[in-house]
Amino acid sequence: xEIRGLSVGYGGPPVLELDExxxxxxxxxxxxxxxxxxKSTLLSVLAGFVAPTTGTVAIDGQDVTHVxxxxxxxxxxxxxxALFPHMTVRRxxxxxxxTRRVPRAERDERVADALRLVHLSDYADRxxxxxxxxxxxxxxxxxxxxxxxxxxxxxxxxxNLDAKLRRQMRHELRELQREVGTxxxxxxxxxxxxxxxxxxxxxxxxxxxxxxxxxxxLYRAPRTRFTAxxxxxxxxxxxxxxxxxxxxxxxxxxxxxxxRPSRCVPSTSCSSTPPAPRPPTVPAPGTVPRxxxxxxxxxxxxxxxPPARRRRHRAARVPARHxxxxxGRAGRDHVVRRRPPAPRDGDVTTPPVPADxxxxxxxxxxxxxxxxxxxCAVTSRRSRPPRSSCWRSSCRSPVSSC
Amino acid sequence: MLAFxxxxxxxxxxxxxxxxxxxxxxxxxxxxxxxxxxxxxxxxGSVVESLWLAVRVxxxxxxxxxxxxxxxxxxxxxxxxxxxxxxxxxxxxxxxxVRSFGWRVxxxxxxxxxxxxxxxxxxxxxLPLLRSPWTVFLAxxxxxxxxxxxxxxxxxxxxxxxxxxASADLGASGVRTFRSVVLPLATPGVVAALVIVFSLSxxxxxxxxxxxxxxxxxxxxxxxxxxxxxxxxxxxAALSFVLLTVTLVGCALIGLLGRAAERGRRG
Ligand SMILES: Nc1ncnc2c1ncn2[C@@H]1O[C@H](COP(=O)(O)OP(=O)(O)OP(=O)(O)O)[C@@H](O)[C@H]1O
Ligand SMILES: [Mg+2]
Numbered sequence: 168x169e170i171r172g173l174s175v176g177y178g179g180p181p182v183l184e185l186d187e188x189x190x191x192x193x194x195x196x197x198x199x200x201x202x203x204x205x206k207s208t209l210l211s212v213l214a215g216f217v218a219p220t221t222g223t224v225a226i227d228g229q230d231v232t233h234v235x236x237x238x239x240x241x242x243x244x245x246x247x248x249a250l251f252p253h254m255t256v257r258r259x260x261x262x263x264x265x266t267r268r269v270p271r272a273e274r275d276e277r278v279a280d281a282l283r284l285v286h287l288s289d290y291a292d293r294x295x296x297x298x299x300x301x302x303x304x305x306x307x308x309x310x311x312x313x314x315x316x317x318x319x320x321x322x323x324x325x326x327n328l329d330a331k332l333r334r335q336m337r338h339e340l341r342e343l344q345r346e347v348g349t350x351x352x353x354x355x356x357x358x359x360x361x362x363x364x365x366x367x368x369x370x371x372x373x374x375x376x377x378x379x380x381x382x383x384x385l386y387r388a389p390r391t392r393f394t395a396x397x398x399x400x401x402x403x404x405x406x407x408x409x410x411x412x413x414x415x416x417x418x419x420x421x422x423x424x425x426x427r428p429s430r431c432v433p434s435t436s437c438s439s440t441p442p443a444p445r446p447p448t449v450p451a452p453g454t455v456p457r458x459x460x461x462x463x464x465x466x467x468x469x470x471x472x473p474p475a476r477r478r479r480h481r482a483a484r485v486p487a488r489h490x491x492x493x494x495g496r497a498g499r500d501h502v503v504r505r506r507p508p509a510p511r512d513g514d515v516t517t518p519p520v521p522a523d524x525x526x527x528x529x530x531x532x533x534x535x536x537x538x539x540x541x542x543c544a545v546t547s548r549r550s551r552p553p554r555s556s557c558w559r560s561s562c563r564s565p566v567s568s569c
Numbered sequence: 570m571l572a573f574x575x576x577x578x579x580x581x582x583x584x585x586x587x588x589x590x591x592x593x594x595x596x597x598x599x600x601x602x603x604x605x606x607x608x609x610x611x612x613x614g615s616v617v618e619s620l621w622l623a624v625r626v627x628x629x630x631x632x633x634x635x636x637x638x639x640x641x642x643x644x645x646x647x648x649x650x651x652x653x654x655x656x657x658x659x660x661x662x663x664x665x666x667v668r669s670f671g672w673r674v675x676x677x678x679x680x681x682x683x684x685x686x687x688x689x690x691x692x693x694x695x696l697p698l699l700r701s702p703w704t705v706f707l708a709x710x711x712x713x714x715x716x717x718x719x720x721x722x723x724x725x726x727x728x729x730x731x732x733x734x735a736s737a738d739l740g741a742s743g744v745r746t747f748r749s750v751v752l753p754l755a756t757p758g759v760v761a762a763l764v765i766v767f768s769l770s771x772x773x774x775x776x777x778x779x780x781x782x783x784x785x786x787x788x789x790x791x792x793x794x795x796x797x798x799x800x801x802x803x804x805x806a807a808l809s810f811v812l813l814t815v816t817l818v819g820c821a822l823i824g825l826l827g828r829a830a831e832r833g834r835r836g
Contacts, residue, residue: 216734237738237740237741238739239738240740241738242738243734245734247729247731250736250824251732251750252754254752262739262741262749263739263740266739267740311738314739350807
């Protein structure tokens, strides 16, 4: 998907301007930014609800700038889900297939497949009001996915959920996206979410693109003060001794008017006074160290699988389970791009950390107040045997779980 | 409730009274008045005529009111909304007498409509528009349209705009979105609008009276004639009850139709 020279205004001054933004097939890109920076506007433009003042939007190399929303084949998941209240879950899912005149047998099969994918097969005949928020969200995602959209657009789909469900859902969401391999644009204002999930993150600010890059790049090499501020704000951690692993507290979000605490400099901020430093055990390259216990994923399967095996696993699993979802869509390759195994959900994984972070991250005073932020049980990849002490390096990576 | 039921009960009793030669109600109970109503085309014909008028008016108000209500519920232009709102509600803001007199002026033998028709060469002589049942029909639609618009726009406004976007995003054309999303979700509003307009137009009296005169075959006018000209109050009461029953049955039918439409779409 390519966006060029885009400028959007609602009949007034432009609220969003993007020179260029290219999203690769199969990529999961998060759009991150403060409230009112134009994230939803961007999705509206991509879905075709708002016509840009200037610029073009192309999907699969086809210019869709002036194509009506119902001909764009995008799949938009609304923040409010926007499920049709007068239709059952099944009807909601069928809707996009009926409009595409998919024959009945195939329709049934694809709906059943999609329901299985989101674990809602037993809820097919309920009405949306009879489902929990998380279930409704999964219906919304399934409804978008079942049409095999060219692009999946998600507008803060997790923002209505409580913290726990949210973590679980984003995990499932990413798993799902990996399985189906649809190009995805995920809008959020939660940096932890963006960093944890995405292949790349587009940080928007004041209606423009502030920085585009992998979570790692944004986190490690923020190009502007804004980026550093925005991305690092909540990863400013404080470590403490805990039995069984490291623990960190999110730093308090800065009071809007107050000065930025100088200690909360991105990525160097996590340092309690570590007791008697032990040399960190660096995992052998190519392996992903285990977290505390196997973390159960979408299908109750342990998620931590060595990369090589994981790739094979995925390739073998997908066609079998979701053949119907993957098939079809003539002329389009839905196979997941071969990427190096991306980091899994940040709850348990972090982007690769340099061998000796202590070397580049000078110890600094602890920052954050523990009362202000959520407590999060992040386990460093490094703390394979549960450690009783915590290193400055152990929660300095983009932590998603606060 | 009581204030509504007591007079109604009184009316029911009155409709069952026999009358003397001077149409004075006598003690005792009889169904003679109803027999009279059902055997006199002059009387039951007026109920049929009213029913026919009410059906036409309800459907017309629905069709005319829907786009207006849609505009009121969906438009983002505050000025446009205010203008449409005031124009729609204007019949309710003017007195019935003034409004009806307005129709008389417009539809008079030398009124603007006749002048326009003749100027366009559609007719050579001035038409007796005021005596035409269509003028009464138009005048009644004019009074009742605001009720339809209000009922419809309330339920159309309650439809989440994102549902319409979601529908388009899932590949539905505008027509399909209307049929599959807007109409089903607006069904309660449609039923409400139909019930209100239907029942009001069944009993409509002042407007047809002032526009078309007292000599029309409409139940409201006949009841008035029976009660105030013939002084046969039991018969007027019986006719009222027939009218009331027909109205209630009509409303029930509308409700059932709405229910069936909702179920049909779901099933
Ligand atoms: N329909 C509209 N008419 C006029 N201005 C609008 C409209 N929708 C959004 N805007 C303006 O465009 C800007 C971007 O809005 P947008 O909804 O894209 O923000 P956002 O990044 O999604 O914010 P949030 O995180 O709060 O959802 C805002 O300044 C907003 O005031
Ligand atoms: Mg938004």
